[in-house]
Amino acid sequence: MNDSRKRRAQDYIIFALDVPGPQAAEPYLASLRGRVGMFKIGLELFVRGGPAIVAHVRRKSGAPVFLDLKLHDIPETVRRTTAGMAELGVAFATVHCSGGRRMLEAAVAGAAGQVGILGVTVLTSRPAGRSGGSAPPGADMTAEVVRRARMAMASGCAGVICSGLEAAAVRKAADGDFKIVTPGIRPAEAAVRDDQRRIVTPAAAVAAGADYVVIGRPIRDAADPAAAAGAIARQIREALGQEPKPA
Ligand code: C5P
Numbered sequence: 480m481n482d483s484r485k486r487r488a489q490d491y492i493i494f495a496l497d498v499p500g501p502q503a504a505e506p507y508l509a510s511l512r513g514r515v516g517m518f519k520i521g522l523e524l525f526v527r528g529g530p531a532i533v534a535h536v537r538r539k540s541g542a543p544v545f546l547d548l549k550l551h552d553i554p555e556t557v558r559r560t561t562a563g564m565a566e567l568g569v570a571f572a573t574v575h576c577s578g579g580r581r582m583l584e585a586a587v588a589g590a591a592g593q594v595g596i597l598g599v600t601v602l603t604s605r606p607a608g609r610s611g612g613s614a615p616p617g618a619d620m621t622a623e624v625v626r627r628a629r630m631a632m633a634s635g636c637a638g639v640i641c642s643g644l645e646a647a648a649v650r651k652a653a654d655g656d657f658k659i660v661t662p663g664i665r666p667a668e669a670a671v672r673d674d675q676r677r678i679v680t681p682a683a684a685v686a687a688g689a690d691y692v693v694i695g696r697p698i699r700d701a702a703d704p705a706a707a708a709g710a711i712a713r714q715i716r717e718a719l720g721q722e723p724k725p726a
Pocket residue numbers: 495497521547599600601602603604640641662663664675693694695696697
């Protein structure tokens with residue numbers, strides 16, 4: 480269930496800390512503290528900051544960490560890796576659904592209830608159309624994302640990563656508090672010049688049933704990242720019907 484009453488709009492925002500190293504992360508940890516619900520560490524920061532970066536980000540930001548290393552390997556290797564991630568104290572970690580059910584189950588087993596395993600369905604940088612190959616009709620993409628989400632659910636994953644375009648279909652197929660995490664978010668006013676293809680606005684993603692929106696460049700590259708996060712939170716608040724009425 481997407482319990483919008485208990486959560487504040489900023490709790491929906493996961494900031495993708497896609498920066499070249501620990502030093503470059505510092506200004507964001509300070510300025511976004513209390514303005515986003517979670518910080519996501521990806522490959523770029525992890526390879527330079529090492530495992531110690533997780534505790535550092537948690538301490539400086541006061542927020543949980545999502546370790547987005549998108550694992551895809553043999554089940555035993557994945558199990559041993561998520562066991563290590565559990566020791567790091569991360570809230571969420573990602574594995575590719577395309578690795579198959581045994582790999583997803585191994586990831587969940589390694590995490591031992593300490594880390595929420597999220598299955599990456601189909602990268603949002605893939606254009607709409609067939610998820611694997613060159614690009615016929617969009618319906619195939621939704622069907623494939625839902626198929627992978629069902630597999631993730633059956634494997635004990637905490638949720639999935641999917642685009643906002645598929646969030647409603649996944650929400651319909653998912654039960655209980657299966658988490659839907661949506662990257663490829665672009666604020667309504669932003670021009671699209673980058674590599675994301677299956678994009679939606681923060682408000683549309685939340686309205687479609689997303690529990691979290693992952694936002695990187697629209698906040699990272701803004702002249703005032705804190706203000707950009709605030710503007711996105713306002714849009715989410717409106718989508719949740721939490722916006723206070725003007726006096
Ligand atoms: O800068 P932008 O808002 O596009 O950042 C998106 C973030 O979400 C990146 O860190 C990227 O690795 C991540 N992500 C994604 N698509 C997925 C899973 C994760 O874009 N399916």
